[in-house]
Amino acid sequence: MPRIAANGLTFHVQRSGAGPDVVLIHGLTGDLSIWFLCRAMQVLAEGSRVTAYDLRGHGYSDAPASGYTSLDHARDLVALLDVLEIDRARLVGHSFGAVIAVHAAVIAPERVEALILSDPYFPALRHLEDLSRWEHWKNFRQEAEEAGVSLSPDTWYDLTTFFDQVLHLDDDRLLRFRQAVGLPGWRRVIRLAETTCGHDSKLIAGLSTELISSISQRCLALYGEASPFLSTADFLIETLPDCRGRRIPGAKHRAPEENPEGFVEAVREFLESIHSEKTREVCP
Amino acid sequence: MTTAATSDAALLAELRGLFREALGVDPVQPIAPETRFFANLGLASIDAVVLGEAIRGHFGRPVPFDRLMAELGSRQERDLSIAELIAFLKLHL
Incomplete structure (x- = not known):
C-alpha cells in the first residue's frame, strides 16, 4: 500500500x-x-x-x-x-x-x-x-431513522455529539445505521471520535x-x-x-x-x- | 488435476493470509465463503481498496479490482461475501 x-x-x-x-x-x-x-x-x-x-x-x-x-x-x-x-x-x-x-x-x-x-x-x-432548519442534519437524521436509529432533533450536525449518540448502539442497530449512512469501518469511527476532528472542523x-x-x-x-x-x-x-x-x-x-x-x-x-x-x- | 473445490479452498486460504497481513483481520471464527466483508468483518470499502492492492501484489498480476469496487458502489446493500470474492479471483487470475 x-x-x-x-x-x-x-x-x-x-x-x-x-x-x-x-x-x-x-x-x-x-x-x-x-x-x-x-x-x-x-x-x-x-x-x-x-x-x-x-x-x-x-x-x-x-x-x-x-x-x-x-x-x-x-x-x-x-x-x-x-x-x-x-x-x-x-x-x-x-x-x-x-x-x-x-x-x-x-x-x-x-x-x-x-x-x-x-x-x-x-x-x-x-x-x-438557515441553521434552524439545517437540511443536511435533517437528511442525515432521516437516513438514520430509516435504519432504526433515532438521533436527537435538537442537536445540530456535530460530529462530537454524533459520535456520543451512536457509540452505545447494539451491534445490529449499529450495522443497519452504518449501512444506511455509509460510515466507514467501526474501528475508524472510534479512532476519529477520539480526536478533535468534530470540534476543529467547525x-x-x-x-x-x-x-x-x-x-x-x-x-x-x-x-x-x-x-x-x-x-x-x-x-x-x-x-x-x-x-x-x-x-x-x-x-x-x-x-x-x-x-x-x-x-x-x-x-x-x-x-x-x-x-x-x-x-x-x-x-x- | 486441480478441481474447482480445491482451488476454492486454496484461494480461501490465501485470502485468509491476505486479510491478516494487509488488513490486520484475523477473526476467532475463521473467514469462510459465507463471511460478509462488511457485516461480519466490520470492514469498509477502504479496506477493499487496500485488499485489492494486496491481491495484486500477492499474485503478481493486474486484477481489475476497480471494476469490482465500482460494482460494489452500485449495490443497494453494500456488502461482499468471500464466496463472491473467490469467484471474482477465479475469473481474473
Whole structure:
C-alpha cells in the first residue's frame, strides 16, 4: 500500500493514469474509497494523473489526536504535493474536502490550477444557511431513522455529539445505521471520535469570507440539485472571480454516491474544458 | 488435476493470509465463503481498496479490482461475501 510521509504524518495514497495532475479530496468520516466506488478514479485517469489520499484521521492515514481544521488539512495537502513532486494540480474536493481545497488555494495559490468544489459548506459562510432548519442534519437524521436509529432533533450536525449518540448502539442497530449512512469501518469511527476532528472542523481557522471570495483560479461549484447548501453555491458563483455552477440531478449532499455517473461526468467535462482552453492558448 | 473445490479452498486460504497481513483481520471464527466483508468483518470499502492492492501484489498480476469496487458502489446493500470474492479471483487470475 503506498504510504507517503508528509507534514510529520503518514498518508495512504492511491494513484492512477497519466496527464495533468488531479488530486481528489474526500469529506469528513469518508475515505478515498469514495473515488473508486463512483468510478472517478477510473474515468478521470483516462486523461489525467489522478492522486487520491486519505485525510489525516481517516482511512489508512495516521490519526493524530488534534489538528483537524481546514488549515491543518490544507498544509497536509501542500506537503503531499511537495513529496509527490506535483507542481500544480486541479483539486476536486467533496464536502469538507472542498473546504480543504479552497484553503490550500489560499495558502499556496501557485500550486492550484483549478478547483472543483462538490457541495462544500464553509464555517465562515454559516450565516448564509438557515441553521434552524439545517437540511443536511435533517437528511442525515432521516437516513438514520430509516435504519432504526433515532438521533436527537435538537442537536445540530456535530460530529462530537454524533459520535456520543451512536457509540452505545447494539451491534445490529449499529450495522443497519452504518449501512444506511455509509460510515466507514467501526474501528475508524472510534479512532476519529477520539480526536478533535468534530470540534476543529467547525472552526473558520483563518478561511474568512474575504479569502474565500478572493479565489481567482477557475472554479466549478458543483452541488446536488437538492443540496442543503445551495445558498453557499449561489454565493460562490456570484462572488468568486471565475466560478461557474452546475447542479447534479437526483443528488442531495452526497452526489458521488447519489448520482455517481452524473457527478463524474460533470467533473470530467470541467477538466476537459481546461484542457481544450489550454490547447487553444498554445495553438491559437 | 486441480478441481474447482480445491482451488476454492486454496484461494480461501490465501485470502485468509491476505486479510491478516494487509488488513490486520484475523477473526476467532475463521473467514469462510459465507463471511460478509462488511457485516461480519466490520470492514469498509477502504479496506477493499487496500485488499485489492494486496491481491495484486500477492499474485503478481493486474486484477481489475476497480471494476469490482465500482460494482460494489452500485449495490443497494453494500456488502461482499468471500464466496463472491473467490469467484471474482477465479475469473481474473
